[in-house]
Amino acid sequence: EKGGYDTFMEKEIHEQPHAVGDTLLGRTKEDGELVLDELRISEEQLTNIDRITIVACGTAAYAGTVAKYAIEHWTRIPVEVSLAHEFRYSDPIVNERTLVVSISQSGETMDTLMAVKHATELGALTLSICNTHGSTIPRESDAVLYTHAGPEIAVASTKAFLAQITASYILGLYLAQLRGGTYADDAKAVMRELHEMPAKIEELLGTMDRVKEIARFMADTRSVLFLGRNVGFPIAMEGALKLKELAYIHAEGFAAGELKHGPIALIEPGQPVFIVVPGPDTPHELHKKVVSNIQEIRARGARTLVIAEEGDEDVVPFADEVIRVPKSSPLLQPLLTVVPLQVFALHLSTAKGLDVDQPRNLAKSVTVE
Numbered sequence: 001e002k003g004g005y006d007t008f009m010e011k012e013i014h015e016q017p018h019a020v021g022d023t024l025l026g027r028t029k030e031d032g033e034l035v036l037d038e039l040r041i042s043e044e045q046l047t048n049i050d051r052i053t054i055v056a057c058g059t060a061a062y063a064g065t066v067a068k069y070a071i072e073h074w075t076r077i078p079v080e081v082s083l084a085h086e087f088r089y090s091d092p093i094v095n096e097r098t099l100v101v102s103i104s105q106s107g108e109t110m111d112t113l114m115a116v117k118h119a120t121e122l123g124a125l126t127l128s129i130c131n132t133h134g135s136t137i138p139r140e141s142d143a144v145l146y147t148h149a150g151p152e153i154a155v156a157s158t159k160a161f162l163a164q165i166t167a168s169y170i171l172g173l174y175l176a177q178l179r180g181g182t183y184a185d186d187a188k189a190v191m192r193e194l195h196e197m198p199a200k201i202e203e204l205l206g207t208m209d210r211v212k213e214i215a216r217f218m219a220d221t222r223s224v225l226f227l228g229r230n231v232g233f234p235i236a237m238e239g240a241l242k243l244k245e246l247a248y249i250h251a252e253g254f255a256a257g258e259l260k261h262g263p264i265a266l267i268e269p270g271q272p273v274f275i276v277v278p279g280p281d282t283p284h285e286l287h288k289k290v291v292s293n294i295q296e297i298r299a300r301g302a303r304t305l306v307i308a309e310e311g312d313e314d315v316v317p318f319a320d321e322v323i324r325v326p327k328s329s330p331l332l333q334p335l336l337t338v339v340p341l342q343v344f345a346l347h348l349s350t351a352k353g354l355d356v357d358q359p360r361n362l363a364k365s366v367t368v369e
């Protein structure tokens with residue numbers, strides 16, 4: 001049942017190229033135009049929306065944060081991400097022109113379900129990105145866009161996360177297509193690149209030996225920090241969450257730009273820090289800025305574990321370890337950069353002799369508030 005792997009999580013990490021590929025499948029015409037007949041929501045309704053609120057918890061909320069950067073860039077529609085339990089008990093600005101997008105692997109997370117019901121009461125249009133057919137959240141929503149990751153057994157979410165990001169890209173690009181003009185042209189180009197991602201993830205999975213080794217050497221580590229910017233920020237958060245869940249190690253993710261506003265005080269000699277580096281072509285010189293963050297923390301003795309694109313030589317002088325990912329356009333990079341962080345958490349957990357698939361105190365689907 002584990003397909004030759006020791007744990008479900010390891011199996012599911014290796015199923016990620018399929019999770020992405022299958023989520024893309026059947027959603028485009030030959031020329032790259034998206035067709036989402038399955039949505040149960042009319043083009044007119046979607047064209048009318050003027051804001052999007054994403055509600056989700058845990059890993060799904062990090063997928064939502066990646067989605068925010070991408071959808072805003074592609075459509076210019078304002079997107080907000082709200083933890084479902086916070087959304088539910090606040091006074092959100094939501095009306096009939098708001099699309100409330102819930103993201104959930106199980107479709108049964110009580111916090112997310114309550115947020116969707118709350119949004120419906122407020123008159124919003126609700127769309128569920130979900131991995132489980134026939135589950136409660138899609139049934140309670142106006143529209144559904146299924147992810148096709150297949151059943152996810154391990155408590156820690158991996159392939160569902162990649163599928164959620166993929167589905168939210170599809171949604172963003174579809175909205176861009178509905179807007180027409182240059183938005184639609186851009187959408188086609190991104191869709192073409194998305195179709196190349198499964199092969200890149202596969203290639204990346206074949207290069208994880210050093211990451212596994214680093215994890216094994218770090219079994220006694222007590223704290224790990226993760227930094228990223230833009231779409232790399234939720235990936236840093238996700239890397240930290242994986243490590244907490246699986247290895248019971250104190251871990252924190254930060255937006256790299258926050259460093260000097262406080263967290264840099266945590267840096268002391270030997271402190272391991274993962275840094276997700278945006279590709280050199282990322283707008284706003286973000287690449288250069290992150291490289292200088294690495295330089296700053298290295299100067300204070302941090303052990304820098306750098307995730308950077310192939311060919312990015314700028315990071316080399318300041319990196320204790322460079323973990324390479326294939327090149328991609330900036331907004332699609334999360335589908336790659338999260339992979340070494342998943343592999344790292346899995347192997348650190350194994351090195352500590354812990355139960356990878358069933359971490360303590362956690363349930364696969366949280367059906368209570």
Ligand code: M6R
Pocket residue numbers: 057058059060103104105106107108109112155156157158245362364365366
């Ligand atoms: O089933 P859902 O996607 O709604 O679950 C949401 C979170 O509970 C879930 O992602 C959780 O954070 C995972 N254990 C993360 O690995």
